Each structure stands twice: as C-alpha cells, then as structure tokens.
Amino acid sequence: MKKLKDKLTHFITFRVMNNVLLGLGKLMRPFSKVSNAPVLPNSDFKWAKLLEDNWEAIQNELSALLQHDDHLPNIEDIQPQEQALNQDNKWKTFFLYGFGIKSEKNCEKCPVTTQVLESIPGMLTGFFSILYSGKHIPAHRGIFKGIVRTHLGVIVPESTKCRMRVGNEIINWKNGKAVFFDDTYNHEVWNETDSVRVVLLIDTVRPYRSWGAKINNQIIKGITESVYVKQAFKKNEDWEKAYYSVFP
Structure with a gap:
C-alpha cells in the first residue's frame, strides 16, 4: 500500500511540476535572445562550429563504445520517467553529463567529446542517444522552454526514413552537422532504416x-x-559500477 501511495505522490508531483514549468516557459518567450521557433538557426549558436569541427573524433570515441553496445543502458534505466516512450531495447544511451552532473568514468572513456562539451556555454546535459533499426519514439514534448536541445549527427543512415518531426518541421540528421530545436514543441522520432542512428544530444541554457x-x-x-x-x-x-567491473 505504501509503495502504491509513493508512486501516486511521485506521479502527481511530476505532473504538477510539468504544468508549472510549461506555464513559466510561455511567460518568458518574449525575453529569449534566440529564436522561439521549433527549429532554431545554427547562426544563433557560435559554438555550432566547435561541434562540427570535432565530429569525427567524437565518432571514433563512440565507435569504441559500440563494441559493447549490448551492455549500454536503455534510456529508462537511467531516467525511469522515459518508460512511457521506450519499452524495448532499441533506445540506448551513454551519459557524460546530466544537468551539470559529470559522469566521471564515462567521461574518461570519451576525452575529446568531454572536452568539447565542457567548452559549450551553458552546457547542462550531454549523452549519446542510440536508436536501433525500426525504432519509433512516439510524440512527446519537453517540460521547460528555458533549455535548448542540440543533436550532433555522429552515425546517421543516409535516408529520409531516419528523421525527427518537431512541430510541423522535419529534421533529417547528417553526419557532422548540428541541429538546434525547442523540445517543448511536440516532437517524434523514427529510424525506419536497417542501420543504427546515433546523435550526441546536448542541452544548454537558453539565453x-x-x-x-x-x-x-x-x-x-x-x-x-x-x-x-x-x-x-x-x-x-x-x-x-556494474559496467566497469566487466569492461575496466
């Protein structure tokens, strides 16, 4: 009974927090220094070039991780609230930073990627988002407009069947290219190819x-x-702890 009560309290608290943050984000729209559009222009972010100049080194570090990809965590293993979006093993992650908290061991495995992330103004979160063949992430939206989300294409199939919809706009990732978007818009992701798709997902403070x-x-x-x-x-x-006991 207590577990059920705790889960209910947790759910209600999360929903209330979501609604409050969404409301505040709307009030703050006129004060944003960058675009409020679903997809933001790269010219709003001077550090886009830093990402794109280093993408091959980032890809090399990722390739080493993918040698043991069966052991990488599913998104909901780290963020349980994402269970509504993922109930299979086709969306895996490798966290380097999460809301300013550094994953020390993981960062040691990816020194170039870490250095790039730490050079980005207002960086909060950075992780590899790995989608396997046939994966569909259903329509959803973020909770707070005060963050801008970036995807750097690291391993991307050359196909229009690998795509993301943000609002009414369609994004087709490209290797070595960054895209910036507002995840409080309704968005949805597909990888309908036979290959894996990996982006470096970054959240930064909206100016x-x-x-x-x-x-x-x-x-x-x-x-x-x-x-x-x-x-x-x-x-x-x-x-x-579990992973590095097997792959030190």
Whole structure:
C-alpha cells in the first residue's frame, strides 16, 4: 500500500511540476535572445562550429563504445520517467553529463567529446542517444522552454526514413552537422532504416534578457537539485559500477 501511495505522490508531483514549468516557459518567450521557433538557426549558436569541427573524433570515441553496445543502458534505466516512450531495447544511451552532473568514468572513456562539451556555454546535459533499426519514439514534448536541445549527427543512415518531426518541421540528421530545436514543441522520432542512428544530444541554457535570465537560472538550479535528477544520477552511477567491473 505504501509503495502504491509513493508512486501516486511521485506521479502527481511530476505532473504538477510539468504544468508549472510549461506555464513559466510561455511567460518568458518574449525575453529569449534566440529564436522561439521549433527549429532554431545554427547562426544563433557560435559554438555550432566547435561541434562540427570535432565530429569525427567524437565518432571514433563512440565507435569504441559500440563494441559493447549490448551492455549500454536503455534510456529508462537511467531516467525511469522515459518508460512511457521506450519499452524495448532499441533506445540506448551513454551519459557524460546530466544537468551539470559529470559522469566521471564515462567521461574518461570519451576525452575529446568531454572536452568539447565542457567548452559549450551553458552546457547542462550531454549523452549519446542510440536508436536501433525500426525504432519509433512516439510524440512527446519537453517540460521547460528555458533549455535548448542540440543533436550532433555522429552515425546517421543516409535516408529520409531516419528523421525527427518537431512541430510541423522535419529534421533529417547528417553526419557532422548540428541541429538546434525547442523540445517543448511536440516532437517524434523514427529510424525506419536497417542501420543504427546515433546523435550526441546536448542541452544548454537558453539565453534570456533581463529578469528572464535570473528566473531561468533559478528554475534550472531547482531542477538540478530535484529528486528526479538525483535519482537519474544514482542509477547511472550504479550502472557505471556494474559496467566497469566487466569492461575496466
């Protein structure tokens, strides 16, 4: 009975937090220094070139990880709230940073990728997002507009069947190219090819003017200190211990 009550409390708290953050994001729209469109222009982010200049070195580090991809965690193994989006083994991850918290062991395996991430202004999260053949991530949306999401194509099949819809816009990733988008828009992902698709997923602080920046920083601080982030960090820490006992 207690477990059921705890789960219900957890669900209600999460839903309330979602609604509050979505509302605040709408109020802060006029203060954004970058586009509020579903897909943002690369010219809004000077560090896009840093990503694209280093993509081959990042790909090399990823390729070494994929030699043991069966042992990499599913997204919901690290972030349980993603279970609604993934109930198979076709969406795997390798976390380097999560809301400013560094995954030390994982970062040691990817020194170039880590150095690039740590050079990005306002970087909060960085991980490899690995989608296998036939994977579909159903339509969903992020909870807070104060973050901009970036995908760097690292291993991408050359096919229009590997794509993402953000709002009414379609993204076809390309190797070595970065795309920036607002994940509070309804979005959906498909890999209908016979190959794996991997992007380096990065979340950064959206730049705001005036009081918008102060409010955004406080909200992000609250998210970072939340039970959801702490739970994810603990799960990743536990996974690291198990993984590196087999692959030191």
